[in-house]
Amino acid sequence: MATRIMFVCLGNICRSPMAEIIFRDMVKKSGREKDFVIASSATSGENVWNGVGAEVYPPAKKILAAHGLSTGGKRAVQLTAADYDKYDLFICMDGSNVRNVNRMLGKADKTRKLMSFTARPGDVSDPWYTGDFETAYRDIWEGCEGLLKALTDEGR
């Protein structure tokens, strides 16, 4: 059965859509598309209005495009408690996301931080505050690479 991965950040317009799109590309390039279901969502409802989510933030779109990746029409969605049963892992961008996800899901066993799959665990550099989308891209790419390797080593 496919491993179902939900990437999570605060707004689902910068970091977690970047992770979704980068990880999907990596999985595709490894020829492992059938092995994973990949999505992303927000802890906040701030970027969803009457059920319609915001598009990926233009600078995030631009950095993805610079690396040859398209957002494919991705729009923000908010995480819900019902997602707990629909996904195997909730991969968070920072510690605040971890606390919010665990509160929203009412459970913590499927929650991880993306950078914990690298040699430098911590938070993904937050481009909303730094304005540095290239550093965020690099952090997320490294995290996704570590995540795919860890899951592959687990036999997923």
Ligand code: 4NP
């Ligand atoms: P994201 O970035 O969580 O990486 O999508 C942010 C998006 C919106 C806000 C903060 C971070 N905000 O405060 O509205």
